[in-house]
Amino acid sequence: MSTKVCLWTLDHPNPASLETYVANGGYSALKKILAEKTPAEQIIEQVKISALRGRGGAGFPTGLKWSFMPRSFPGDKYVVCNTDEGEPGTFKDRDIVQFNPHQLIEGMVIAGYTLGARAGYNYIHGEIFELYQSWEQALDEARAAGYLGKNICGSGWDFDIHAHHGYGAYICGEETALLESIEGKKGQPRFKPPFPASFGLYGKPTTINNTETLASIPWIVKHGGQRFLELGKPNNGGTKIFSVSGHVNQPGNYEVPLGTPFAELLEMAGGVRDGHRLKAVIPGGSSAPVLPAEIMMDCTLDFDAIAKAGSMLGSGAVIVMDETVCMVQALERLAYFYFEESCGQCTPCREGTGWMYRVVHRIEHGQGRPEDLDLLMSVGGNISGRTICALGDAAVGPVHSFIKHFRKEFEYHIENKRCMVGD
Amino acid sequence: MPHIEIDGSEIEVAPGATLMDAAAQAGIYIPHFCYHKKLSIAASCRMCLVEVEKAPKPLPACATPVTDGMKVWTRSERAVEAQKGVMEFLLINHPLDCPICDQGGECQLQDLAVGYGASNSRYAEPKRVVREKELGPLISTDMTRCIHCSRCVRFGQEIAGMMELGMPGRGEHTEVMPWLEHQVTSELSGNVIDLCPVGALTSKPFRYKARGWELSRRRTVSPHDGLGANMLVHVKDGRVYRAVPQDNEAVNECWLADRDRYSYEALYSEDRLTRPMVRDGDRWVEVDWGKALAQVAGALKMLRDTHGGDAIGVLASPHQTVEELHLLQKLARGLGSDNIDHRLNHSDFAADAGRAGAAWLGLPVAELSNLDRVLLVGATVRKDQPLAAQRLRQAVKAGAQLSIIHAADDDLLCKVAHKLVVKPSALVQALAQVARALQEAGLDVGAVAASIGGVAVTDAARAIAGSLRGGARKALLLGSLAQQHPRAAELHQLAWAIGQASGARVGFLSPAANSVGAQVLGVQPAGGGRNAGRMLAEPRKAYVLMGVEPELDAYDARQALEALRGAEFVVALTAFKGAAPDYAHVLLPIAPYTETAGSYVNMEGRLQAFHGAVKPLGETRPAWKVLRVLGNLLELPGFEFDSAEAVRAEALPEGEATVRARLDNAVEGVALAHPAPVEGLDRVGETPIYQLDPLVRRAPALQKTADAAAPEVWAHGELIARLGLEEGGQVRVTQGEGAAVLRLRRDDRLPVDAVRVAAGHPLTAGLGARLGTLSLERL
Ligand SMILES: Cc1cc2nc3c(=O)[nH]c(=O)nc-3n(C[C@H](O)[C@H](O)[C@H](O)COP(=O)(O)O)c2cc1C
Ligand code: SF4
Ligand code: SF4
Numbered sequence A: 001m002s003t004k005v006c007l008w009t010l011d012h013p014n015p016a017s018l019e020t021y022v023a024n025g026g027y028s029a030l031k032k033i034l035a036e037k038t039p040a041e042q043i044i045e046q047v048k049i050s051a052l053r054g055r056g057g058a059g060f061p062t063g064l065k066w067s068f069m070p071r072s073f074p075g076d077k078y079v080v081c082n083t084d085e086g087e088p089g090t091f092k093d094r095d096i097v098q099f100n101p102h103q104l105i106e107g108m109v110i111a112g113y114t115l116g117a118r119a120g121y122n123y124i125h126g127e128i129f130e131l132y133q134s135w136e137q138a139l140d141e142a143r144a145a146g147y148l149g150k151n152i153c154g155s156g157w158d159f160d161i162h163a164h165h166g167y168g169a170y171i172c173g174e175e176t177a178l179l180e181s182i183e184g185k186k187g188q189p190r191f192k193p194p195f196p197a198s199f200g201l202y203g204k205p206t207t208i209n210n211t212e213t214l215a216s217i218p219w220i221v222k223h224g225g226q227r228f229l230e231l232g233k234p235n236n237g238g239t240k241i242f243s244v245s246g247h248v249n250q251p252g253n254y255e256v257p258l259g260t261p262f263a264e265l266l267e268m269a270g271g272v273r274d275g276h277r278l279k280a281v282i283p284g285g286s287s288a289p290v291l292p293a294e295i296m297m298d299c300t301l302d303f304d305a306i307a308k309a310g311s312m313l314g315s316g317a318v319i320v321m322d323e324t325v326c327m328v329q330a331l332e333r334l335a336y337f338y339f340e341e342s343c344g345q346c347t348p349c350r351e352g353t354g355w356m357y358r359v360v361h362r363i364e365h366g367q368g369r370p371e372d373l374d375l376l377m378s379v380g381g382n383i384s385g386r387t388i389c390a391l392g393d394a395a396v397g398p399v400h401s402f403i404k405h406f407r408k409e410f411e412y413h414i415e416n417k418r419c420m421v422g423d
Numbered sequence B: 001m002p003h004i005e006i007d008g009s010e011i012e013v014a015p016g017a018t019l020m021d022a023a024a025q026a027g028i029y030i031p032h033f034c035y036h037k038k039l040s041i042a043a044s045c046r047m048c049l050v051e052v053e054k055a056p057k058p059l060p061a062c063a064t065p066v067t068d069g070m071k072v073w074t075r076s077e078r079a080v081e082a083q084k085g086v087m088e089f090l091l092i093n094h095p096l097d098c099p100i101c102d103q104g105g106e107c108q109l110q111d112l113a114v115g116y117g118a119s120n121s122r123y124a125e126p127k128r129v130v131r132e133k134e135l136g137p138l139i140s141t142d143m144t145r146c147i148h149c150s151r152c153v154r155f156g157q158e159i160a161g162m163m164e165l166g167m168p169g170r171g172e173h174t175e176v177m178p179w180l181e182h183q184v185t186s187e188l189s190g191n192v193i194d195l196c197p198v199g200a201l202t203s204k205p206f207r208y209k210a211r212g213w214e215l216s217r218r219r220t221v222s223p224h225d226g227l228g229a230n231m232l233v234h235v236k237d238g239r240v241y242r243a244v245p246q247d248n249e250a251v252n253e254c255w256l257a258d259r260d261r262y263s264y265e266a267l268y269s270e271d272r273l274t275r276p277m278v279r280d281g282d283r284w285v286e287v288d289w290g291k292a293l294a295q296v297a298g299a300l301k302m303l304r305d306t307h308g309g310d311a312i313g314v315l316a317s318p319h320q321t322v323e324e325l326h327l328l329q330k331l332a333r334g335l336g337s338d339n340i341d342h343r344l345n346h347s348d349f350a351a352d353a354g355r356a357g358a359a360w361l362g363l364p365v366a367e368l369s370n371l372d373r374v375l376l377v378g379a380t381v382r383k384d385q386p387l388a389a390q391r392l393r394q395a396v397k398a399g400a401q402l403s404i405i406h407a408a409d410d411d412l413l414c415k416v417a418h419k420l421v422v423k424p425s426a427l428v429q430a431l432a433q434v435a436r437a438l439q440e441a442g443l444d445v446g447a448v449a450a451s452i453g454g455v456a457v458t459d460a461a462r463a464i465a466g467s468l469r470g471g472a473r474k475a476l477l478l479g480s481l482a483q484q485h486p487r488a489a490e491l492h493q494l495a496w497a498i499g500q501a502s503g504a505r506v507g508f509l510s511p512a513a514n515s516v517g518a519q520v521l522g523v524q525p526a527g528g529g530r531n532a533g534r535m536l537a538e539p540r541k542a543y544v545l546m547g548v549e550p551e552l553d554a555y556d557a558r559q560a561l562e563a564l565r566g567a568e569f570v571v572a573l574t575a576f577k578g579a580a581p582d583y584a585h586v587l588l589p590i591a592p593y594t595e596t597a598g599s600y601v602n603m604e605g606r607l608q609a610f611h612g613a614v615k616p617l618g619e620t621r622p623a624w625k626v627l628r629v630l631g632n633l634l635e636l637p638g639f640e641f642d643s644a645e646a647v648r649a650e651a652l653p654e655g656e657a658t659v660r661a662r663l664d665n666a667v668e669g670v671a672l673a674h675p676a677p678v679e680g681l682d683r684v685g686e687t688p689i690y691q692l693d694p695l696v697r698r699a700p701a702l703q704k705t706a707d708a709a710a711p712e713v714w715a716h717g718e719l720i721a722r723l724g725l726e727e728g729g730q731v732r733v734t735q736g737e738g739a740a741v742l743r744l745r746r747d748d749r750l751p752v753d754a755v756r757v758a759a760g761h762p763l764t765a766g767l768g769a770r771l772g773t774l775s776l777e778r779l
């Protein structure tokens, strides 16, 4: 069986318990660095070597992000974990919090130590409230066991973690909207620069990472960056959890090394549901451009390969669609999501997402016009790259890619006022 | 300093500047909506997208910092394409109802749509409609026009200090709205009308009254508080239709208080006096100017000849112009009377003997924003000087420590470092504590040293003193309550001592547009004459009133009314009838500030002149002309002027330099008495914001605001309980011989032994002294 970095506790009874975690070497990385007073630069160096890339969507190299943090800044600094997990198709972070909370705690504490932070926050999606509660329990356990809070592992160093639960707005997963939300304000992204590393939570230097990213840290510290890198492939270190959904026989989370061929993942998920053919895949969550089956079947699952194929690995949400899917209808759903979730502060996203949705909706309902497809491409072009946060681009990604790869279906819909697929 | 190239020209810009700043410096206009020089950067409208070398995408100029060597194009094909894209988005859901929009002709969206919009829309879907919001009597909404620039929201948070508008909702459902059913109550609320780049927020009183392009603009100066906000009145067919701010960074920046903006409505009040009138037994008859003036001259001459000049008392409003006040004091003195004053609401004039000059702010207005230590004494500054309060708020935001010694812990909408909240009669004692604390710390408090030795210092006073000892730019400012206080002279003396000891500048927050001018011009006794207090306490045979309503303005309104009613002759030079027919014998209609040339001296000593914006209404005449004729009829020398400018040249020969030479807040020789605070309940009787002067009292929209609500009795919850009274019930307020029945309300921000009952209002005019003692009983 291949190595799992994050979801290994599932192979044990009582996966979430402190006992299971500690019995299998948990918190040893933390103890070691505290005992040895490992210099922060050394830890950051290992994270750099590991080629760990952000699991929240953008794939930004974590070691590099950590090196931006002004560690010697005299005031407060924070570490924030992003468990907002709102991207349609993504359901991995909740499993980490549910089944391996202590590894995330250890990762956050190590991050706090490394980045000189005073406290950590975990922002948990509002619709998984039970996990907010079980997370609080895990924090209590860790505090009681001396891994968190005052005088951690007898080192004299204090660091605590607070839980914060959202209310379900997708935009609060965007890192600066998340910070606003923790501060008690309306969840709206901030303009960057300044970046959180210099002006973050409460205006203090802050590092924000995804749950899976932070949960990978103890493994890297324990085994060294090089071994993590070798789990995956160059520039794409480690394993990654893929949330496979849609038309497969066994949807679910699969943690596999980065660089695993898509075909292999599909097989692990039981293949396309019986009697059907693969039509298309969204490889990285709803914001990632869709790829047709032919392209996808030749792809390996890592940041670079998927980017080369014209999409994004994103959060690792693999949405599988078979030949029964009407691409116009699928796009209508996606367009509606972004229209509904735009925070509304920037003009192109606020106005453009509604415009795109309404046009796709019209096409789907038999009222398309020949010029609509060019209009959609043009409206999308006026949004992407011109907004405060990436939601604008995320809204355009599906529209542009669906039309690019499945234009014929859209044209058929417009011309015949009905669907080309199925009944 | 970074060098950049913008649209082909090379410029050097300040480090930290944005591309928007750089463009402004180069004289290049970049279209924008959410950006505003006084507000934080939202970077959300995206109208300001420009092309930057090496940047893969267009960047928002308002939020992009310059870096050395940057090359920027604001009008390149890529930049314009991006800007046009944004404009298209802004217009798709916009109602395009310009023909019925009050903003038409002065709308940023309309203007930019001409340059960046397409002539027909590619948007074929249904448009958004947004429900209107009720924001109160001053602001109209047409929310479907909102382009979500968030300026109005940021204004509330950042400038007004209260976030009364928010933007709940997401995406297209985002709407600007007040909290629940609340209306907008900030005393600066009207500024959102100017800030709103479209016609979503417009002036309610001005709604549908005129089109922007029909109006001509005339520069003028606000006649209300001592800040002297610069403004433009918009005029059509000889009538003022609205008032808007005129930028002046040194004074009002780009803001107006609501009082400045909406008081113009009073110019056309039913109560305007437009023809001279004389009393004929019990009747009032309209007469021509000649007859009215002859009667005034005759009566004054006769009384002077029989009783001497001292029989005549002259009371003037500090809202009158330099020219008017100068001629009035000249007339008084020509008649042999030194009984002249503009300080109707003062009660202690003891400092007059020892003051070195005219009381003024003590520093430039603009420096209020940059202070790092402030002590406000007896200042209801948000209501009395709303824009000065705004500047102090900016200072606090930038890190200043602001402390207060006051008779109420009112919300200043900013952080207050330390406070001493005591009843009015304990204010002197409170300020003495600060002086004593400085003395204990080894500082020299000068002449007051001997008289404060026994003062027990509280922790709060020590903290205030400590705060004043730190910082470099610091000020101690005396507000209206301190100026009207029965022991104002002692407060002044102590303030001066504290200033000398701590290095804080001592200043007065002038309550009226020309308070400083009135002092500089000698509109107060100069040779042993009676001040306002004595003129009313020791009734005169004749009174000359200019612009005052003593029954509202006076420190003791009851006493004032009695004195006037008992006089043999009262002439009122006034723009409004008001209650004058009750006690006057002749009413002379004089022009309000919009109908005369004139000037005001603001709280910092700035002389600001203006022309008449419109012709005087009816037979109204500018007061300086009326006084000129009166002077001539009385055969007084030196009343030959052919313009307001000529009067000003005589009044202030060196203009502003003459003013400045006479400003000095130093005082000496005031004895500190230290009586214990008065027993019983002290009245806190301030003039409410919309009762300040005859104009605001008659401005209908302002009178509908929450701030203009009828006076009530406010008391601390503990006091209400102790007296066995009922919150919300009616109580009888008794003050000496005066009484009023008012509703009792709770305000725990007051000291337990003080009761707030506003002065300057008809409902409380019968009560007497503003800061006297009173009693409450259940009805
Ligand atoms: C609209 C939007 C939604 C996002 N939602 C999430 C999310 O739910 N979880 C997450 O980890 N990152 C999310 N992100 C990405 C975060 O902004 C941020 O890049 C990430 O948390 C950084 O962590 P990483 O470097 O470990 O990936 C979102 C970004 C955008 C633009
Ligand atoms: S791109 Fe959309 S979601 Fe992001 S800040 Fe702008 S309006 Fe909000
Ligand atoms: S109401 Fe006006 S100022 Fe406020 S957000 Fe809308 S457009 Fe901007």
Ligand code: FES
Pocket: B031, B032, B033, B034, B035, B042, B043, B044, B045, B046, B047, B048, B049, B060, B061, B062, B063
């Ligand atoms: S003016 Fe720059 S984004 Fe609005």
